[in-house]
Amino acid sequence: MQIASTNLCAVNSKYDGFIQREHLSEVLDFENQRKLIDFAWGSEMISENTCLKSFKMKEHQEISFPIPVSKQNIRILKEISECRLSSRHTWEIEASKICDSTFEDFNLSSLVVHNLQLPEEMKVTAKCTKLVLYDGKKCFIHNLSSCWIGGKFGTATLQLPVEGGHEGGSLNVQYGGRKKRLESHKSSDAVFYLSAFFDSCEHFIEPVLQGYKLVLVYDLLWTNVKTGIPKDFPVFLGAIKKIKESLEPWLRNQLLKSKMENENGENPKEELETPTTTSEIHRDSSEVKNHLEKRQDSVIAERTLTENVFFFVLQESYDEQILSFELLRGQDRVFADLLLNCDFLDVHLAMASQSSSTNINGKAEVLEVTRVIDSDDVTRNLSIQLKWEKNVVGLIKSDQERKVSNEKSEKDIVMFVIPKSGKINLPCGVLLIWPKHHSVQMYCRYGFHSFLIRMSKSLTSLAKWKDHTRTEAIGDLSQLISYCCAEPRKVWTKS
CATH class of the missing domain: 2.60.120 (Jelly Rolls)
Structure with a gap:
């Protein structure tokens, strides 16, 4: 099966998701990232201030x-x-x-981070x-x-x-x-x-x-790098900067979520140690009802979830049985490492195939993913359908294709590279990304059973958790309960 090529320039840019996708496609041209980073810096330091x-x-x-x-x-x-x-x-x-x-x-780290314009999350x-x-x-x-x-x-x-x-x-x-x-x-x-x-x-x-x-x-x-250090580090930093600019709403919402959690002043540890009794719940049932309604309002609509999922087609061919982050090659590995070091993203590998329900003129307009591989190289069951014209960003360029595109005039450079035939064969390997604050609800809606198994395994080691791990788990459980309250029919019919 083959996928029809898409010209991103023709997409209506008034929608935030499309604007993000157009900007993201520019990240695939690694050479342009060199211009975004200052590669060296020097300055005097007054002795009295040292x-x-x-x-x-x-x-x-x-x-x-x-x-x-x-x-x-x-x-x-x-x-x-x-x-x-x-x-x-x-x-x-x-x-x-x-x-x-x-x-x-005497610590030079903060000065170096500031003057080399390194990302704030870099330790x-x-x-x-x-x-x-x-x-x-x-x-x-x-x-x-x-x-x-x-x-x-x-x-x-x-x-x-x-x-x-x-x-x-x-x-x-x-x-x-x-x-x-x-x-x-x-x-x-x-x-x-x-x-x-x-x-x-x-x-x-x-x-x-x-x-x-x-x-x-x-x-x-x-010290907190999640992958190996890329050989061309300035390009790597430039690409991270471009990704943040393209996905600024995702980053802003992640920061807002963290800020709200801190302002709530909830102590997850105390909640675990002093659970609310049944009599206390009955004494103030209206408060419980309001709390549950508030939680249900926080459940993200399915359309919003899918519109905030993007995928990149891998350059190399891979066997589905051995697909993993560790075995990625060439520019696929470089680009995956780049995405994995963006703290506000959840990144997965998958094999995309034609959806059996959609086939227009012999071309797949809808792609289907039935399982994904997370950043720990753990396979998880997650079934989702994505639209080529809304969710695809592009094909990761090989070294040779990047050289060819750089030789063209600026007006001739396309937003992303497609094979000479103008089509991509299915099934194909893809890198999936979505905002990290959507992850629990993504799994609840598209991989509920897999998510329950993961949560049950985590709860068995509760006594060994550190405070931040307990906090994350309680947040996941809270979102899980919210989804169950908001979508009971889907919970019981799909799991």
Whole structure:
């Protein structure tokens, strides 16, 4: 069976769902995301506003190195450091040899997050790896970054003030044909200079023409990342930014829901420990009735649910029996990792097939999904029908197709790529997304039995839960009860 191609440009954009879908299709062109992210940044830091006043070495604790570092102490640092084999003018000291007290009250993470425009939900840690001293009229082309470590996406350098300052030694960073030159010699005898860049960049340091350049080098680690760190991190961040712009109503509603839950001041733990008795319910039955009516009003209409589901057709072909996030290949894997790191989205894999009830002129206008695979690679029964012209975003581009589209003029670039035949063969693998705050009701309406099984398994481990897990489970149960009250016929006829 084949799917008819659709031109998103022709869709009426007055509906929010369609506007979101048009914008989402632009995310599939990864190359354009490079322009959305600043790949390197640098700025002076006034010494008086910095809590780093001195440092010590573990094996030479009798010696203190006040900041600004004197020329005499620079000579001592040369004696106790290791000279790089590639250059007689570069000395390094591993961070493990520096006293831990040096970094206790000094945290660069918030500055890096703000100035590199990283998403707020990213939890970033700046881990010091070494102290580097530059001295000599030679261009130093070497990698400031340390060896690969999990969660690492960039490098930061903190230049320390040195007596007499220095001339030259600018950091040059290049990414995707763009270049930045970060000068740090002005007032280098009195101020700190902080810079940061992504690991996807190339970099080198210009010759130090006079004096000494002393820097602490930090690894930037994404500690709550859900997938591996993409090789082209700026493109990845640009795409996340585009997704947030496209799905802003989803993000806004998720934040509003969290805010309302916090304002309600309900303590789920207390509710579990002190349940309402039958007599108390009868004493104020009107309050219970009002509460249930309020819960029923919160049940989302089926049309609203389906209009807020979008899917992307996978580029590669996969066997339905072994389809999983772990086994995705090429750009499919890149795009899935991108979606999985958007906290306000629920992301699933599925095989889409022709709906037996709809077949117009040999083309499938309605697609059917009978089971999905969640982000934990667990298969769940969820049966839903989606319309090609309303729910499809596009086909994930292969590397070759992205190169071809970039060579075309802007007016010739289509919103998404379709095969040469203009049609897509069914069944095909798809990535499904919907707003996370719709997830419970999606499962209640389209996978009720599967949802009940998942809830029962969760409740068996109730004693082992942490507070936030208990809170989430109580929220899920609340929505489950609301759905049962609002749609009793569907509950009892489908489960």
